[in-house]
Structure formats: structure tokens, C-alpha cells
Amino acid sequence: MSLRSPVGRVLGLGAAGEGVGHWWTQRVTSVALVLLGLWFVIALIGLPDRSYETVTSWMHDPFNAVMLSLLVGTAVYHSLLGVQVVVEDYVSDHGSKIVSMLALQFIHFILGALGIFSVLRVAFGSAA
Template sequence: MADKGQSIRTPMGRVRGLGSAHSGTKHFWHQRLTAVAAIPLTIGFFIIMFSVIGRPHAAVTQTLGSPIVAIIMLLFVLTTIYHMYIGMQVVIEDYVHNELAKILLIMSNNFFCVAVGFVCAFAILKMSFGV
């Protein structure tokens, strides 16, 4: 056993107080959970999309305005965007070595995912409520 005075951390790590972020397992499980949840939601999304191909605008609007269809579409969009967010963050953290570029890319990833999520959710809710 090591003495309490001994540490495997570097002197710089002790000064900065840096250590394990304790979030790797959470991200790992969120990535797997969203991947599993996306399977039935993607199937539902494609069934909905293929059912409206070639139909008139009024029929498409009526189909996409259904509450159950809106719920499936919202869940699909939010799940896949969160899955994309986690995946891109991992890629950026693993493969971008310049700290400034890493910070800027992570911020861009956050803004992009939030913007896409809001635009998609707005479009689905607008069509669902018929406003």
C-alpha cells in the first residue's frame, strides 16, 4: 500500500487539482441508451415518412398533425440530436489536440445541437398544433 504522502499524480496535476472527470461512464451509457432508443424511433420515423410520400399536402399535414405522430417525431429528433451531441463531443475530445480549437469546437457543437433541436421541435410543434 502506498503512504498517504505518496501520490501517482504529477506535481502539475496536484497544483491544478485535476483528476478523473468521473463522467466517462455516464457519457458511455447515455450514448448506448440513445442508440437503443433510436432504433424503434427511427423505424417509426421511416414508416411515417414513407406513408406520406406522394400524398397531397392536406393529407401530409393531417398525418403529421396527429398527436401520436408528433410525439414519435419529437422523441426521434431529441434522441438522435442528443446522441449526435455526445458522439461529436467524444470525437472532438479524442482527436483535437489544440486546446483553443477543442474549446471552440465543443462550444460550436453545443450551439449547433441546441439550434437544430429547437428548429426541429418548433417545426414539429407548429405542424402538430396547426398554427
């Protein structure tokens, strides 16, 4: 016995199948943020002091720069996924929903790019 309507069976219509992928992506980014966050805290605790010079020299290490970039990128992407769910659930007007989603994606892209650029600028040495 199927719960699908006869028209749905004939036309092959049904769920888009995107919800599970979104859910899994949120969970994977959550686990990645926990692991990256633990690495970050442990790495900072291991520094002799928290001075600007010490932290910037720590960021010059390629491994640390890559891990920080991953932390920033994963955090921004996880944030986008979470805010997207809120907009989809609570914004009822279709036009407002599209405008909100585009604005949020743009803002998150800019934040991610600025964060990763900042890490790389410090890692490679800044001109200023």
C-alpha cells in the same frame, strides 16, 4: 495491490468517472433512435400515400407529433455526443477544443430547437 500511486491514494485523485456515463448515454440514445426510427418507418409505410396533405394530417395527431419531437431531439442529442467524442479525441489545442465544443453545442441546440419547432408548427397548424 493497488495500481494507484501513493499520492493519488492520499489526495483521492483519480478518474473523473464521467466516461462511463457518456458511453451509456450514447448507447441509450442509440437504442432509442432504433426504436423511434422503426416507429417512424412503419408509420410512414402505413400511410395511404405520401402526399403533403396526408403527412401533415398524420402529424396533427398528438401521439405522432410527440414521437416525431422525441425522434428529432434524440437524434440531435446523439449527434452531439458523437461529435463531442471526435473533438475530444482529435483536437489537441485546449483553446480550440473549448471553442469547438461551444460552437457544436450551440449548433446542435439550434438544430434541435428548429426541428422540434417545425414539427410542432405543422402539428398545431401553421399561419402560412
